[in-house]
Amino acid sequence: MLEVVHVTKRYRKVLANDDINLTIEDGRIGVLLGPNGAGKSTIIKCIMGFLKYQGQIQVNGLENKSIEAKKIMGYIPEIPSLYPNLTVDEHMEFIARAYKLKDYKAYKDALLERFDLTDKKKKFGDELSKGMQQKLSICCGLLPRPRLVLFDEPMIGLDPHAIKELKKVFEELRDSGCMVLVSTHMIDSMEELWDTTYIMKQGRVAAVVERENLKDNNKSLEDIFFEITEGAALEREV
Numbered sequence: 001m002l003e004v005v006h007v008t009k010r011y012r013k014v015l016a017n018d019d020i021n022l023t024i025e026d027g028r029i030g031v032l033l034g035p036n037g038a039g040k041s042t043i044i045k046c047i048m049g050f051l052k053y054q055g056q057i058q059v060n061g062l063e064n065k066s067i068e069a070k071k072i073m074g075y076i077p078e079i080p081s082l083y084p085n086l087t088v089d090e091h092m093e094f095i096a097r098a099y100k101l102k103d104y105k106a107y108k109d110a111l112l113e114r115f116d117l118t119d120k121k122k123k124f125g126d127e128l129s130k131g132m133q134q135k136l137s138i139c140c141g142l143l144p145r146p147r148l149v150l151f152d153e154p155m156i157g158l159d160p161h162a163i164k165e166l167k168k169v170f171e172e173l174r175d176s177g178c179m180v181l182v183s184t185h186m187i188d189s190m191e192e193l194w195d196t197t198y199i200m201k202q203g204r205v206a207a208v209v210e211r212e213n214l215k216d217n218n219k220s221l222e223d224i225f226f227e228i229t230e231g232a233a234l235e236r237e238v
Helices: 040-048 088-098 105-114 130-142 160-175 221-229
Strands: 002-011 014-024 028-033 054-059 073-076 148-152 179-184 196-201 204-210
Touching: 002 040, 014 028, 014 040, 014 179, 014 204, 028 040, 028 160, 040 073, 040 148, 040 179, 073 130, 088 105, 088 130, 105 130, 130 148, 130 160, 160 179, 196 221, 204 221
Parallel strands: 028 179, 028 196, 073 148, 148 179
Antiparallel strands: 002 014, 002 054, 196 204
16 A cells, blocks of 8 residues: 655745645555646655655555665656666666566566567667657566556657557556556546546645545546636545
8 A cells, every 4th residue: 555644845935745645555546637737746756755755655564765665666757767878678677687576578578569669679768759768668667567656647758559558557557456656637548547536736635536436426537627726626535
């Protein structure tokens, strides 16, 4: 289980995250939904331990910045961060060695084939298009088979085939009992995949929407999203 408890992050005078609370259980897909600048990327970076913050974050009972926790966490950033002098295959090998993986080569090749990168194995990071860089970033994030996977705007730059495959990956991760958290500002990008949606506005969680409760609400996720982001609604659970 991922537990984020009373997390606040400031950049000097800017309050990027204001008392964030969220929970993602095993085998569930959570979505951070909000306009640009709502604080989605900031809370994901806090969860990954990249930023200093106030509050508490635990993954399966482990402090998120501990080595034990990082071994079970995967991260796909909004902007791929690749090494220009490493090839596609060398990026994957680098991750395998960093995590001390064993018997990974078949899975590595399957990931590259799934995202149409097999014929790009010898291309360097800076030779890839933005879409190809995003695909490689996804493959690198999935290679260690993490139990918690954080995706920050993962579909930007992807072609329709890659988006289709990525959605299948979300479902497979959930079915295998993983925790998945996806940040996006595109309401329809997750369609029927999500279990819990956290609607963010101005650095806060303005509403928590549970899929199982939505059918009794007589409103769509889109209706609730615009009601929250364009109105003055306070934090609530739907």
